[in-house]
Amino acid sequence: MLKQRAVAGRLEAAAHGQVESLVRKETRDGKPFWELVLADAEAKITLRAWSDAPAYALCEELSVGVFLEVTGEFVHNGGFGLDAKRWAARELTAEERDTLLAGSPELREKQAADYGFIEQATIAVSDPRLRELAALFLGEYGARFRRAAAARGNHHARRGGLVEHVAQMMRSALAIAGAYPALNRDLLTAGVLFHDAGKLWENSLPADGFVMPFDERGEMLGHITIGIELVNALWRKVLATEAAATWGTLRPASEDVRLHLLHLLAAHHGELQFGSPVVPKTPEAWALHYVDNLDAKMEMMTAAYATSRSLAPRIQERVWPLPGNLVTPLEKFTPPDSTPPESAS
Structure with a gap:
């Protein structure tokens, strides 16, 4: 800026x-x-x-x-x-x-790469029901998705911030699914994509500005409820396609897939006092909750290091909602030069 x-x-x-x-x-x-x-x-x-x-x-x-x-x-x-x-x-x-609305070349490149990663990750989903659901969402709401912020404050509170948040969460979720093979990789990928889909209305930004308006639907329902409503509406459309006629013998059953996906949306805040109507009750729900929280905290800390006031050498002032002052991170280890020193003449 x-x-x-x-x-x-x-x-x-x-x-x-x-x-x-x-x-x-x-x-x-x-x-x-x-x-x-x-x-x-x-x-x-x-x-x-x-x-x-x-x-x-x-x-x-x-x-x-x-x-x-x-x-x-x-x-x-x-x-x-x-x-x-x-x-x-x-x-x-x-x-x-117009130049300002387009964003910096670096930001445009990053968000385009993030959106491309989301597209590729969802195309790679094995379960045809979740894959088609994701494709329908990106096809119908892709432009709105690319403008939405992940929050009004705290983290990724900018145009396109939701795409950045979802892409980084998806990278983390796929890595965790590799570390814990029992996790349902397809379900977790879809959960990441849809967990904040209600923010396309709650945190929507217009095509011609950076001022986020307040939305009546967002105020009255909140993004979790809107996301559940959206997934159900898209699910009905997917089931009405010709491809869905061949899904009757698939396992797990389609209704079980829908129910577990909705649980990920409902439980992703982790605790009732933080807005989730239910607490996580499956491994994928817990994984999604922690991946969401991790990415939010990392983004908050990055912004805090860049903006907060220095209190002492290597200590910076607390930035809400982080719980304490910031300490400069330990620098990464740099191996010593393996080249032997020149011998003394």
Whole structure:
């Protein structure tokens, strides 16, 4: 998001993004300020315009959804997080907006590779019922899937974040299925694909912006319920195909396959207090829950290391919802140079 350069000891930067929120607030001392959240395809930054700064008047004229370039000196301002000193803004041109919406070349390449991996992993599913169910989902909802975020905050909270999350979970799940051969590999693959399918509505992003709207269906049902409803609807379509006429003798029975897949969706949060209507009751349900939690935590830590404030050498400030301060990871072992030293002359 930030294009930056150091000038005379200062960090000058320009950021392109869309105004996600704009709220007028007051400090504990009653000093008014504007808080502006700017989002792009990869991240969000929060800016503040204090009442004695030129940007304060600018914020009074802005509205949510506008695409901006913000320029200024970016610094960390104590408990207020990232701050920009003497910042200014202008509206992006149509060409600049289109470039921003496309995302960086690196992000586009990564998400395209992740989506391709998901397609290949589902094509490799042996059970024709789960394979056809996955193909129908990707065929009907692929574009929406590629825009959805995995969350509103915490992890993969960006356009295409759900694809990244599902792809990495699928890599982990396939590795775990190799380590535990008793696991049903096909069921676990399908569970990963569909576990957050309800977020295509709960965390949907439009084709022309980065501002995630609130969805009435998402609010009233939540992504687990929506996902179960979606799988059932797709399952009925699959059973109505000509291919399904040959599935009557397959084992396990089709109804058992559907029920076990729905259990993975219902139980993937792991505990009732975290939103699952049931706790995991099969090996695949436990595997899915832990793979989901692992990928979320790894993403949270990556973001936290990049943004949190240093408290001491190799210690960084806690970032919610992680439970404690961060410590710099141990670097990977580098074997010593095996080349013998030159003999002394």
